[in-house]
Amino acid sequence: MKDDIILRVVAKLLMPFMLVFALYVQFHGDYGPGGGFQAGVIAAAAIIFYAIIFGLAAGQVLAPDWLVETMLAAGVLLYAGVGLAGIALGGNYLDYFVLDADSVTGQHRGIFWVEAGVGCTVAGVMLKLFYMFAGRSRDAEDA
Amino acid sequence: MLEHLPALQVVLPLVAAPLIVLARHRGFAWLATTAVSYLCLVIAILLASRVMEGGAVSYAIGNWPPPWGIEYRVDALSSFVLVLVALTASFVAPYAHRSIAAEVPAERHYILYAMYCLCLAGLLGITITGDAFNVFVFLEISSLAMYVLIALGKRRKALVAAYQYMLMGTVGATFYVIGVGLLYLMTGTLNLADMAERLRAVEDVRPVLAALAFITVGIGLKLALFPLHQWLPNAYAYAPSMVTAFLAATATKVSVYVLLRFYFGVFDPSALFERLPMREVFIALSVAAMLSASLVAFYEQDVKRLFAWSSVAQIGYITLGIGLDNQASLTGSITHLLNHGVTKGAIFVLLGAVALRSGAISVSVASLSGLGRRMPLTAFGLVIAGLSLVGIPGTAGFISKWYLIVGALERGMWWVVAVIVGASIIAVGYVWRVVEAAYLHPAQGATPVRHEAPAGMLAAALGMVILCVYFGIETSFSVGAARDAALLLLGGAR
C-alpha cells in the first residue's frame, strides 16, 4: 500500500489530526463524551493506520515493542499510584478529595491523572494486540 | 496503615502485576509473586482477627460513603474466604519456581506470574467488595487471567481447554451482569447491603425472580455446578500443574461465595425460596453431581482428570449444603470451602511434583506404579490427602461431611444422607486406585531409584497435607468461622 501515492499523502496529512483528536477526547472526558479508553483507542488507531499503509516495520519504528509494553504497565501503575497518593495524603484509597485543598479541584486532578493512566494503558494494549496479530507469519494462511 | 488494609488486600497483587511486566525478569517475577502472596496472607489474617473481635469492617473506596460509592466490606464470611485464597496462594507461589521451569517456556514465565498476580487480585477483590457490579469487574479480571494461565499449558489441548472455559465463563459472567442489571432496575442501587433492604419493598417480584435465575445460572457456570461443569475437567487437566493447584483450591470456591452472598445476603431467602423451587433444584443437581462425577472419576485413566472430576463431585457437596438451607448444612458448606480447597490444593501440588520428576506432561494411573518406592513422601502425602477427600474421621473432609449429614438429618432427608455416604464410598474407589498403583503395583522397567520431589515443592505440599489433618482435628477456626458466617447469612444481619 505504500506504493499508492494517494494513500501515502492522505495518511501523512491525517495522522497529526488523529493524534490531536485523541488528546482532545482524552482531556474532555469529564465534560463530554470521551475519556481515557476512547482516547487510547484513537491514538492507537493513528499509529495502526500508519503501520497498515507503510508496513509493520515502519510502524514499529514509531512505537517500538519495548515502548508499547512499558506503556501497558505504566498506565496501570499510574492509576494505582493515584490511589496510593490518596492514602498517603490522609484519605482512603482513590480518594480525590484530599488531592488538593479545594475538594472540587482535587476531584478534577484525580480524574485527570486516572484517565491519563487509562489512556496510556489502552493505547499500549491496542498497539500490542495489533503487533501480535499482524506479526504472525503469513505463509500458513490460505486464501 | 491498618485502616487501609481492605484496600491494600487487593491493591498489592494488582500493583505487582505491571511491575512484573516492566521488569521482564523471571527471578524477580517469582520473588515478587511470593512476597505478594505472603503479604496478602498476613493482611487476610489481620482482617479476619479484626472481624472476629469487632464485627464487620467497612471501607469506602474514594471516601464516597456507601451506598453512593463502592464499599469494601469484610465480615465473617468474606474474611473466611480471603484467608482461604491467600493461604492457597502462599503455598503455591513458592513451589511454582521448579514446576513452571519444567512446563512453560522460559520467555513466558514473567507473563505467567503477572497473570497469577492479577488472578489473585481478582479473587481477593470479588471476596472483599460490597458492590454488585464491582464483583463482575473482579470476576472478569480473575477469569481472563485464568484463561491465559490455562492456555500456557504444554500440550496443545490446553489451548482448546482455555477456549472452552473462556466461552462458558464469559457467558456465565454475562448472565450475572444481566441479573445485576435487572436488580439495579428494580432497586436503583448496586451496593449489596442497600440492595437487600430495598428488595424487601419491591412489589412486582417477577423481574427479581428473573434476576435470581440469571445470577444462579451465571455463577453456576463459574462454579461448575452440574450440568454446567463441562469446562472443568479439561481446564484442570491441561493447565500447568501449579495453575491447577491454585485454581482447584480457589476459583470455584470464590464463585460459591458470590452465590452465598446473593442468596442469603441480598435476596430474601424465605420469600424467594418459596416462590421458586430453588432448594429442590439445588438438592437434585448436587446429588446428580456427587454421584455421576464420582463415577466418571472412578473410570478415568489420567490422574489429573480423575481429581478434576472429583472436584465436580465435591462442589456438589457444597451446593447440597446450600440446598438444604439450615444452619448445620450451611456450616458444612462453608467449612468444605476451606477443607476441600486445602485437600485439592495438596493433591494437585503433589501431582505436580510427580509430573516434574517423571518428566511426562500428564500423569496416568499406570505411570504411578512404584511411586511408593520412588517418591515415598509424595506418595504418603497423596494417601493422606486422599483420605481427607473421602472424609475419614481425623481429616478435614470428615468435618464438613459430618455437618452436611447433620443438616440433612435435621431436614429429615435420609436419602440425602445415603447419597453423601454413597458418593464417599465411590471416592474411596478412585482414591484406592491411585494408592494401589503407587504402593502395590511393581514399578515398570528397572528397580526404582529414590528420587524425591525437590525440597521446596515437598515442603509446600506437605504443609498443605498437614493442614488437611490439622483442620480435621483442631476445628475451632474452620468450623467456628463457618458457623459465624452461616449465622450471619441466615440471620440476614449485616
Add this chain to the structure above:
Amino acid sequence: MSAITGHFSYWVTVFLMVAGLYIIISRTNLLKKLIGLAILQTSVYLLYIAPGKLIGGTAPIIADGFSSYSNPLPHVLILTAIVVGVATLALGLALVVRIREAYGTIEEDEILGQED
C-alpha cells in the same frame, strides 16, 4: 400493542441475547462462536442503557428549571463492560490464532476429532 411498542428496547435486547446464545451453541466454527459471544454482550449493553434515559429527562448536569435528569450511572457501568468485552474478544481471537497454528483448523468437531 403497547406491550410491544412501550418495551421496544427490551424486545431487541432479548432477541439479541437469544440470537447470541444460539450462535454460540449451534455453530462449530470457533470464530463464529466468538461473534455470538459479542452479540450476547451487546444485548447486555442495551439492557443497561435504554432504561437509563428518562422520558422528559435532561442531560445529567444540574441546571435551574430542570427536575428530571437521565441516569449517567449505566453509561459508566457499560463503559467498563465494553472494555471487558473487548478484552475477552481479543483473548478469544488470540486463542483461535494459536489453535489454528496447532491444529490446522478452527472447526470444533475437527479439533476434537484429532488425536492429541
